[in-house]
């Protein structure tokens with residue numbers, strides 16, 4: 001395949017960026033999207049040009065490091081992570097536009113890399129269980145009803161990639177936040193800090209500059225782990241309860 005790539009280049013956080021156009025050929029449809037960018041970077045290196053900076057780690061859809069706006073869609077045309085997107089989703093001769101996540105709370109560091117430290121600070125504000133549980137308990141010593149266990153596991157599949165924020169016109173992190181609240185709130189171990197967790201995490205969410213949820217649903221449509229929109233209902237329910245208790 002031969003492709004035209006329009007890519008956001010920005011030397012650092014303080015300098016204004018712009019779109020640059022590159023041609024790549026010898027792209028196989030079996031390559032992942034990131035392998036296609038590796039081909040571009042080898043080409044740029046050979047020509048003595050600065051390679052395009054982008055994030056990745058596991059390249060297996062697990063870590064949440066990769067994340068690009070591809071033709072205006074978070075993670076591109078398939079419901080998957082950028083590293084699991086394959087070039088068979090594109091055609092020979094296509095022009096592909098590649099940009100970083102766009103959100104005030106995700107400032108661009110360089111080219112396609114953004115700083116998602118705001119997610120880490122939200123977790124630090126309450127996304128954990130700090131009760132002292134002692135030694136590892138025997139299996140089944142704390143019974144968890146199957147529907148609760150299933151819902152906690154489903155919510156726990158959130159990998160913190162940030163596609164939900166990038167896809168949302170309000171740049172809200174409510175789906176990410178709802179996933180964490182639901183994951184911990186469904187389990188007995190998560191009950192002791194349930195109120196402080198939601199109050200702390202919502203306050204941090206707002207302080208970081210994420211927008212509010214207006215029920216548009218783009219977040220759930222873009223989420224590579226198919227986190228359902230109703231975790232945001234759980235978030236709002238927990239927040240109302242915590243405010244009543246406060």
Ligand code: SF4
Pocket residue numbers: 157158159160161162163164165175176179219222223224225226227
């Ligand atoms: S909710 Fe989905 S889109 Fe948002 S950070 Fe988690 S995995 Fe990524």
Ligand code: FES
Pocket residue numbers: 055056057058059060061062063064065066081082083084
């Ligand atoms: S590089 Fe880990 S999820 Fe894509």
